[in-house]
Amino acid sequence: MTELLTAAQMRAIEQAAIESGETTGVELMERAGQGVVDAIFEEWPELAEGDQERGAAPRPAASPRSISAKMKRAVVLCGPGNNGGDGFVVARLLFQRGWAVEVFLYGNAEKLPSDARVNFERWLELGEVRALEARSLDGYAEDNPNTKIAIDALFGTGLSRPFHSLAGVQMELNYWEACSGREGHGISFPYVVAIDVVSGICSDSGKYLGVDDNPYDYCAMANLTVSFHERKLCHVLHHGPRGSGQISVCDLGLKRFVRVPNLQPNDRVFSSDPSFYSLSKFGDQNKFGSGHALILSGGPVQTGAARLSARGALRIGAGLVTLGVPLAAQQEVAAQVTAIMLKPIETPDDLTAVLQDSRINALCLGPALGLNRARRLVAAALDAGLEARPTVFDADALSAFADEPSALFEMLHENCVLTPHGGEFARLFPDIAEKLNAVPTKGPAYSKVDATRKAAKRAGCVVLFKGAATVIAAPDGRCSINSAHYERSAPWLATAGSGDVLAGFITGLLARGFSPMQAAETAAWLHVECALKFGPGLIAEDIPEQLPAVFKDLGV
DSSP: OOEEBOHHHHHHHHHHHHHTTSOOHHHHHHHHHHHHHHHHHHHOGGGGTTOOOOOOOOOOSSOGGGSOTTSOEEEEEEOSSHHHHHHHHHHHHHHHTTOEEEEEEOSOGGGSOHHHHHHHHHHHTTOOEEEOOTTTTTTHHHHOTTEEEEEEESOOTTOOSOOGGGHHHHHHHHHHHHHTTOEETTEEOOEEEEESSOTTBOTTTOOBTTOOSOGGGTSOOOSEEEEESSOBGGGTSTTHHHHHOEEEEEOOSOGGGTTOTTOOGGGOEEEOOOOHHHHOOOTTOOGGGGOEEEEEOOSTTOOHHHHHHHHHHHHTTOSEEEEEEOGGGHHHHHTTOSSSEEEEOOSHHHHHHHTTOTTOOEEEEOTTOOHHHHHHHHHHHTOTTSOOOOEEEOTHHHHTTTTOHHHHHHHOOTTEEEOOOHHHHHHHOHHHHHHHHSOOOSSSOOOHHHHHHHHHHHHTSEEEEOSSEEEEEOTTSOEEEEEOOGGGOOGGGOSTTHHHHHHHHHHHHHHTTOOHHHHHHHHHHHHHHHHHHHOTTOOTTHHHHTHHHHHHHHTO
16 A cells, blocks of 8 residues: 655655765755656657756756746746755756746745755745745746746745735645647746645645635646655545646655654555455355345335345345345335346344354445335344344445434444445534634644544544545444545546445455455445446446456456
């Protein structure tokens, strides 16, 4: 799994490296600047063509705007911290490649951190630094038509407050990002490259600080963000993926410092990946060795969601799958399924009787179950006299307890998995959702990771909080994120029944013996892979049918 870092964790890793004596802050800054330049030319190789290396030269006497029109230009916006120091390195390295570079500084140069100050002074040997103000970039692209790159080195992972004083700069960067690569009326807009984190965004939450409506109208955005060492949480959460553009990760040589003392295992967050070995079946197994999942269905004309879940559980490898169906809906369901078995389950007593069969080792309750019926059946499934079987609670099984969430939490056990979307999460955890949805006025802002971890601890079981960034947390603090962004973007998963299939995937993996956390992580990852395999036009029925091809690609 790939780790996703908070700002504090990244600072701790850098500090550990510096205190070891193996590197210095200035050296890390140099590596970071070089990494940004390398990432720019990897993303846009045409920008590297024709560059001619030149050594350090005296500051040019000519105005930057009198430079040859053929010379490629970059504008570098440096902030008052170490992110700005990285910007000065980028400016120097581009200058040495023959670029015309104009540098702006927001803040007082005398107050720059020591490492940033070193690189500020190195740049002063080559060029000027202009003061950055709210309207500094107005008309800049029009007046400097050969500007290819704008470097956002204003605020990185350390941002703790909104910076509305630079709203005009933010809006201009947003406009450049939207228009980059286009030419019209003799104007070619530059690509925007953010260093580590696009300015204005909270590194830990992906939220733009101080913004209560659509941030893309006036916040800084980038075509490319170069992250150092590992991606940060903001690169996969909330507004972060849209604001960051593409992500490139620059290795600073810090791999051996990731296990510093103040980074406890359960404080860390990873991107979720499947358990490849556990997905394989072996030649001496029969269907009973792969588990038996029971999925409860709604009544007449309410059976489709459960059938989707059952199909998902069967496709992902459960040996047997049974649908528990009210008598009035038996014929409807029987006409739609073949390999999936049926059991008449109308009442809680019916469910209790069926669960006497110990071979049933995983349950799923909720998809279109009906709120009143769901509440009664959930209580029966969690009866203390029954074995604590792994159980997935989705949809109506969650909303049925909106008036008294604690009644559900008191019944749950550690082998349960809750799979709420945003609305269901707010009904079960209203105070947590209120905090998550509040407009952040300072950083680090409350994040979806924070919310899911707190929800899992309160519920006493794994919580999978659905979304384009699906966050999965266990009560002990373990957490991972399944991000459907960048190369794994699958917006067509936003279709009716998609979540029902995901619930079935988790149930099928639980039946196969996966732990709740492992089942949720693997199911979420495969869910996205199935969508990517099919492509646009996907409907929920298509998702399980992609699993054979996905498994083949994985070699399982």
